[in-house]
Amino acid sequence: MKIYENMLLRYNEGKVVRILYENRKTSIIYVIDLDANRMPYPQKREMLVTHLKTQEVSVEDERGYNRVILEEELSESEKLKRDHAWEMIMFLIRTVENEELIYLSKYRERAIKEVCQVFKVSYNTVKNYLIRYWKGGKIRNSLLPNYFNCGGRGKERKVSGKKRGRPRLRDVHQGINVDDHIKKMFKIGLNRYYYNERNNSLKTTYELILKDFFTTEQVTQNGVTIPILPKSSELPTYHQFLYWYKKFNNLQREVSSRKGTRVYHQNYRSIIGDSTQDAGMGPATLWQIDSTVFDMYCVSSFNRDLIVGKPTLFLTIDVYSRLIVGINITFESLNSYTGAMVALANSMLPKKEFCAKYGIDIAEEDWPVACVPKRILADRGELNGKQIENAIQHLGISIQNSPPYRADYKGIIEASFHQLNLKVKPFVDGAVINGKNQSERGQSDYRLKASLTVEELYRIVIKCVLFHNNYHVLSHYIVDEMMLEDEVEKIPVKIWEHGLQNKIGQLRTLPEEVIITHLFPSDQAKITPKGVLFRKMLYASEYALKSGWFQIARIKGSSTVKICYDPRDLKHIYVFEENGLQKLALLDHLLIFSNKGLEEIEQIKKYEQEVDMKSKEKELQEKMKLFKDIEQIVKDGRQKTDVERDDSKSKSKKIKGIKENQRVERLLQRQKAMNVQQDVNLVDSDMVLGEESEDELALFRQMQALDWEDRDE
Structure with missing residues (x-):
C-alpha cells in the first residue's frame, strides 16, 4: 500500500487524519487530527498499513476538506x-x-x-x-x-450618521466616517503622489491629498492666494488614511513603482538557491521547466494539405532522477503562460489516460509521476509574472527563475531537448536542415515535405519519453554510496524508485480539481438553452441537466459562468461550482472537435469560413440566375393569362367561383396524371402529350360545366 504526503485516512470511529511526513529510514509517519486542535503526532508505518489491510482505516476523499478558491x-x-x-x-x-x-x-x-x-x-x-x-x-x-x-462576507460597514470606531480621548469632536467618496480620494492621491519615483512619504502623501481635495476656499493675503482647510473635525485623520492605505496597498506594486521593476526582481522577489540546490534530497524536490521550438514543420490533422508551422515543445524534468515528468506540444508562442501551465498540469496528473488519448497503452509504473513538487526552476519567460506566481504558490510550490541569457542554469533540461531532437529528426519529414530555416539554391523546400500532425508528433514524443524514462542510461550521472551499494541502474525510473525508498524527499499529492483550478487556463462561457457555449461549441453534463441550467436560460435568458479548460483537448471543460469543479462534455453532434486542441479547432473553423465564403459567392451568382428564371416564368404566365382572360365576367363572379374552380382544377390534374401514366409506354409520347395540352382548356371547361350541372341538381 503506497502512502503519500497529504493523504487523508478515516478511522472507523470517525476520526480523520492527514499524513504530513514520513521518515522512510525509521518508518515513522507524522499525522495530524483534522477534528482536534492539537499538534502532529507520530505513527508507525507498519501499524497504519495493518489498519488499512484490516479496513480499520480507509482512504478518505479530499473533497469537502479543501474548497476551490478563486x-x-x-x-x-x-x-x-x-x-x-x-x-x-x-x-x-x-x-x-x-x-x-x-x-x-x-x-x-x-x-x-x-x-x-x-x-x-x-x-x-x-x-x-x-x-x-x-x-x-x-x-x-x-x-x-x-x-x-461569517455573515456579511466581503461587505463593509454601512456609513451612517454615527461615527464608527473608538471615540477620541482628547478631542470632543468625533470626526468623520470614511465613505466611498473619500476612499476614492485616497486612491487618487496614492497613485498621484506615492506610487512614483519621487518616493514621497505617506505623511507627505496624506498632506497633499488634503491640499488637493479638502481645501474649502482661497483667501488672498498680501496678494498671495492661500488654501484654507476646514476644522480638523471635518477632515479624515492620518490614522484613517493609514488604515485604508494598508487595505489598498500591494507590496509588489509599491516596490516596483517607487524603486523600479528591476530592483524588485533583483532584491525583493523570493528566489532561493541555484538550479540544483536541495535536489539531492530526493524525487519531486526540484523540477525544471523549459520550452523550445521543434525543428520540424507539421500539417493540419483535418486537411493534410495545409502546413501549420513548427510547434513548441514544453518539458518538465525531475532534477534528482532526470525523469521527464510532463510534456506539452502546442502552437502557443515560446515562453507562453498557457503552454507552461498545461505542461505542469500534465506533470502533476496521472499519465495513463493521457497516453491512451494518443493510442498508447501504458501501466502506471511505466510513467509513475502524479505528484506536486516542492520547487520549480524556470527561465524569465514561462513563469515570470504575478498571475503565474499566484497560481503555482497556491499549490505550495516555490518558484526559482534563472538569470537572463544563462541556459547553463538549466543544463539538464537543455540536454533533454537535444536528445529528443537527435531521436526524432532523422525520421520525420519537414525537419529543419542544418539548423537553418532557409534552403540553399537548388535545394527543395523542406517545409513542403511536412507530413506529421501534432497528434502523431505527440505519439512520437511520448514514446521517446517512455524510452528515456525506462531505458536510457545516464552515463554522466553521479551516484552516491547507497546507490552503489544497492547496485542501482543509472536509468531515470530506477533512480526515482530508489529515491522514494531511501531519500528524505517524498511525494506530495493534491486533488485533481485543485491542480486543474490553478493551472489550466480559465475563461468565460455562456449558459444558453442549447447548452454551455464556449468557442462556438456546446457542452452539457448530467449535473447541468439536473440543475436545470438550460431551462433557466430559456426562461430568464443566457448567463455567464467561469470555466477552465485543457487547450490540448476541448472535448471537456470544467465549470466552477460551490461544491467543486463540474466536468462538461461536448454535445454528440459536435464530436468532430473531440480530441482536438484549441489551435486546431480554430484552424478548422477558419477553413470552414473560407469554404463557406467561396460557396456563398457561387450561391449569390446562382441566385441571380434564379431571379432571372422566376421573372421570365412570371412574364410568360402573365402574357398567357392576359390572352385568355374574360373581361366580360364581373369581379364578384370571378371571386365567388374560386372554390368550385379549385375543385375542377384538382379533377383536371388527376385526369392529366392518369393520362400521363397510361401513355408512358407509347412510342410517340411527345405527340400524345402535345395533343393533350391543346385540349386542356376544353377539358377544363367541360368539367366545370359538369360540376355546375351537378351542383344545380
Whole structure:
C-alpha cells in the first residue's frame, strides 16, 4: 500500500487524519487530527498499513476538506492576512535544518518562539497558523481566514450618521466616517503622489491629498492666494488614511513603482538557491521547466494539405532522477503562460489516460509521476509574472527563475531537448536542415515535405519519453554510496524508485480539481438553452441537466459562468461550482472537435469560413440566375393569362367561383396524371402529350360545366 504526503485516512470511529511526513529510514509517519486542535503526532508505518489491510482505516476523499478558491473572489483583507501568516510559516520552516525536526516539540517550540520575536505576535497565533497550514495540505490558501463562515462576507460597514470606531480621548469632536467618496480620494492621491519615483512619504502623501481635495476656499493675503482647510473635525485623520492605505496597498506594486521593476526582481522577489540546490534530497524536490521550438514543420490533422508551422515543445524534468515528468506540444508562442501551465498540469496528473488519448497503452509504473513538487526552476519567460506566481504558490510550490541569457542554469533540461531532437529528426519529414530555416539554391523546400500532425508528433514524443524514462542510461550521472551499494541502474525510473525508498524527499499529492483550478487556463462561457457555449461549441453534463441550467436560460435568458479548460483537448471543460469543479462534455453532434486542441479547432473553423465564403459567392451568382428564371416564368404566365382572360365576367363572379374552380382544377390534374401514366409506354409520347395540352382548356371547361350541372341538381 503506497502512502503519500497529504493523504487523508478515516478511522472507523470517525476520526480523520492527514499524513504530513514520513521518515522512510525509521518508518515513522507524522499525522495530524483534522477534528482536534492539537499538534502532529507520530505513527508507525507498519501499524497504519495493518489498519488499512484490516479496513480499520480507509482512504478518505479530499473533497469537502479543501474548497476551490478563486483569487479574484478574495477580499484584500483575506489576502493580507493569508500572506502575513504565510510569511511566518515560511520563516518558521526555514529556521529548522530538516523538515522532520518541526514535528518534534523540542525543535518546534524553539522555532515558534523565534517567529514570535521577529514578527511580534503571540505564541498561540503562530501555533494556530501552523496547525491550519498542516490541516489544509501545506498550501498557502489553507491560511485564509474563515470569513466564508461569517455573515456579511466581503461587505463593509454601512456609513451612517454615527461615527464608527473608538471615540477620541482628547478631542470632543468625533470626526468623520470614511465613505466611498473619500476612499476614492485616497486612491487618487496614492497613485498621484506615492506610487512614483519621487518616493514621497505617506505623511507627505496624506498632506497633499488634503491640499488637493479638502481645501474649502482661497483667501488672498498680501496678494498671495492661500488654501484654507476646514476644522480638523471635518477632515479624515492620518490614522484613517493609514488604515485604508494598508487595505489598498500591494507590496509588489509599491516596490516596483517607487524603486523600479528591476530592483524588485533583483532584491525583493523570493528566489532561493541555484538550479540544483536541495535536489539531492530526493524525487519531486526540484523540477525544471523549459520550452523550445521543434525543428520540424507539421500539417493540419483535418486537411493534410495545409502546413501549420513548427510547434513548441514544453518539458518538465525531475532534477534528482532526470525523469521527464510532463510534456506539452502546442502552437502557443515560446515562453507562453498557457503552454507552461498545461505542461505542469500534465506533470502533476496521472499519465495513463493521457497516453491512451494518443493510442498508447501504458501501466502506471511505466510513467509513475502524479505528484506536486516542492520547487520549480524556470527561465524569465514561462513563469515570470504575478498571475503565474499566484497560481503555482497556491499549490505550495516555490518558484526559482534563472538569470537572463544563462541556459547553463538549466543544463539538464537543455540536454533533454537535444536528445529528443537527435531521436526524432532523422525520421520525420519537414525537419529543419542544418539548423537553418532557409534552403540553399537548388535545394527543395523542406517545409513542403511536412507530413506529421501534432497528434502523431505527440505519439512520437511520448514514446521517446517512455524510452528515456525506462531505458536510457545516464552515463554522466553521479551516484552516491547507497546507490552503489544497492547496485542501482543509472536509468531515470530506477533512480526515482530508489529515491522514494531511501531519500528524505517524498511525494506530495493534491486533488485533481485543485491542480486543474490553478493551472489550466480559465475563461468565460455562456449558459444558453442549447447548452454551455464556449468557442462556438456546446457542452452539457448530467449535473447541468439536473440543475436545470438550460431551462433557466430559456426562461430568464443566457448567463455567464467561469470555466477552465485543457487547450490540448476541448472535448471537456470544467465549470466552477460551490461544491467543486463540474466536468462538461461536448454535445454528440459536435464530436468532430473531440480530441482536438484549441489551435486546431480554430484552424478548422477558419477553413470552414473560407469554404463557406467561396460557396456563398457561387450561391449569390446562382441566385441571380434564379431571379432571372422566376421573372421570365412570371412574364410568360402573365402574357398567357392576359390572352385568355374574360373581361366580360364581373369581379364578384370571378371571386365567388374560386372554390368550385379549385375543385375542377384538382379533377383536371388527376385526369392529366392518369393520362400521363397510361401513355408512358407509347412510342410517340411527345405527340400524345402535345395533343393533350391543346385540349386542356376544353377539358377544363367541360368539367366545370359538369360540376355546375351537378351542383344545380
